[in-house]
Amino acid sequence: MTIDLAAVDKADERPPYRQIAAALREAIRRGKLGPGDKLPSESELVDHYGVARMTARQAIQDLKAEGLVVAEHGRGVFVRSVPVVRRLASERFARRHRDRGKAAFSMEAEKVGYTPGVDRLSVTEAPATSEVAERLGLAVGDAVVIRDRRYLANGEPVETAVSYIPADLARGTAIVESDTGPGGIYARLEDAGYTLGHFVEEVAARMPTPDERRALQLSTGVPVMSVVRTAYDTTGRAVEVCDTVKAAHAYVLEYDFPAR
Amino acid sequence: MTIDLAAVDKADERPPYRQIAAALREAIRRGKLGPGDKLPSESELVDHYGVARMTARQAIQDLKAEGLVVAEHGRGVFVRSVPVVRRLASERFARRHRDRGKAAFSMEAEKVGYTPGVDRLSVTEAPATSEVAERLGLAVGDAVVIRDRRYLANGEPVETAVSYIPADLARGTAIVESDTGPGGIYARLEDAGYTLGHFVEEVAARMPTPDERRALQLSTGVPVMSVVRTAYDTTGRAVEVCDTVKAAHAYVLEYDFPAR
DNA sequence: TAGTGGTCTAGACCACAAC
DNA sequence: TTGTGGTCTAGACCACTAA
Numbered sequence A, B: 001m002t003i004d005l006a007a008v009d010k011a012d013e014r015p016p017y018r019q020i021a022a023a024l025r026e027a028i029r030r031g032k033l034g035p036g037d038k039l040p041s042e043s044e045l046v047d048h049y050g051v052a053r054m055t056a057r058q059a060i061q062d063l064k065a066e067g068l069v070v071a072e073h074g075r076g077v078f079v080r081s082v083p084v085v086r087r088l089a090s091e092r093f094a095r096r097h098r099d100r101g102k103a104a105f106s107m108e109a110e111k112v113g114y115t116p117g118v119d120r121l122s123v124t125e126a127p128a129t130s131e132v133a134e135r136l137g138l139a140v141g142d143a144v145v146i147r148d149r150r151y152l153a154n155g156e157p158v159e160t161a162v163s164y165i166p167a168d169l170a171r172g173t174a175i176v177e178s179d180t181g182p183g184g185i186y187a188r189l190e191d192a193g194y195t196l197g198h199f200v201e202e203v204a205a206r207m208p209t210p211d212e213r214r215a216l217q218l219s220t221g222v223p224v225m226s227v228v229r230t231a232y233d234t235t236g237r238a239v240e241v242c243d244t245v246k247a248a249h250a251y252v253l254e255y256d257f258p259a260r
Numbered sequence C: 001t002a003g004t005g006g007t008c009t010a011g012a013c014c015a016c017a018a019c
Numbered sequence D: 001t002t003g004t005g006g007t008c009t010a011g012a013c014c015a016c017t018a019a
Helices: A015-029 A042-049 A053-066 A095-099 A105-112 A130-136 A184-192 A210-215 B016-029 B042-049 B053-066 B095-099 B104-111 B131-136 B182-193 B210-215
Strands: A069-072 A078-079 A116-127 A143-153 A155-168 A194-205 A226-234 A239-249 A252-258 B068-073 B076-079 B116-127 B145-154 B156-166 B196-206 B223-235 B236-248 B251-256
Touching: A015 A042, A015 A053, A042 A053, A053 A069, A053 A078, A053 B053, A078 B116, A105 A116, A105 A184, A116 B236, A130 A155, A130 A226, A130 A239, A155 A184, A155 A210, A184 A226, A184 A239, A194 B223, A226 B196, A252 B223, A252 B236, A252 B251, B016 B042, B042 B053, B053 B068, B053 B076, B068 B104, B104 B116, B131 B223, B156 B182, B182 B196, B182 B223
Parallel strands: none
Antiparallel strands: A069 A078, A116 A143, A143 A155, A155 A239, A194 A226, A194 B251, A226 A239, A252 B196, B068 B076, B116 B145, B145 B156, B156 B236, B196 B223, B223 B236
């Protein structure tokens, strides 16, 4: 290995595995190991530091949990590539884009040069859960139409989204069809006479559940952002709740708001 | 242990440690183990499943990385308590609050019944980095005043914040003092004639660096939210950049924006 | 086939918490 | 003192990747 890694220091109060992790972290920080570069293999670390393999593995485990590196079975451990950042302006739900037939996700993706895609689409009707009912101003158990789908950028899954629309608003419109038509759900709601007034987004971050890790093909150490958006019409009625889970490394959310 | 955990199934294609992790996860999901409850100890898992201790530990490692449980040395492993959620409205920078002498953080904290606090405050002057210079519309190396502090809720650190203000705006004002006075930095900027027009926030999520883990006293499996806010005056000039790192489990950010 | 990471065993000693 | 998790050793076999 070309990078120089000091030996384990017995005077150092940190346990050996942390010292090894720190040395690797430092090599990455200094650029001696750049994005995509391969770390020393476990056996190389064992030889270099004179530790057991489990000790070397634990150092690498630390870096994985930090999201700094990713392991590829049979190939090695690699410095995570710098993610391509995508910016989602608060402008993304602008009516003028709907008028041009663009849904929010397609617009964003194309703006940064990705090919957008959707799969695993399902449309069902079910009773509202308490969380959804509260946001929509319904009673628990009232019927809602549920649109569940996964968004792709260049074929890679980056976001899952579940929309809940009061069934009485959605029935008889293209909202219950697979293809909602140009401009998506929001355009159909406006067609039906519910002019959109404003949106509220609640943003949180956490580690993914195993299901979410599978759906978004996330490696260890990548958190998700949960964004729950409620859409209101100009009368203040909530007309849609959209619960999205995004692979955090693929997103930067941007919000612009006035000083009042 | 009172909870029932099935034995490891050799027919199951998942490795034993994942089966054990899944059984514990399921017990938590079903409420057999509630927030704050103690998981079976490592030796209990070893006895129950007939595996080596490292195998039981790996199962627990999975749950820690998920943020589901936290280990306490010498006491046991516990289901993470449900975090108290705090909502930060887009309203938080409303002028009427500044007029009443409240800074944004104090307002939020008090609204949800926390005692706010600030520590590790430092005020320095230094050349702007490229990231800060770009957002402030300065040249790299132009002088900026840097206010670095850590916010506490009930004595627990929940957020670090670093503000950058063009030095020519800050010099001679209370912005360079430890105590910026009622209403904080934004009130002083308005005193100096820079009426605030709007804010832009960029929100991202990732795993913390070791430094951030220390500063926010984060246990493993807790991501951070990075929020970079740029404040503009009514002429469109950027007057401050504030780079915050928040413990993700303590925050839900709320944004309200119009459909345009 | 050789090298890599993934999983596992059966021990060991240590630091910390609680009784 | 007992039980807990934290760290470590020195092996083993397996699955995956690439030559």
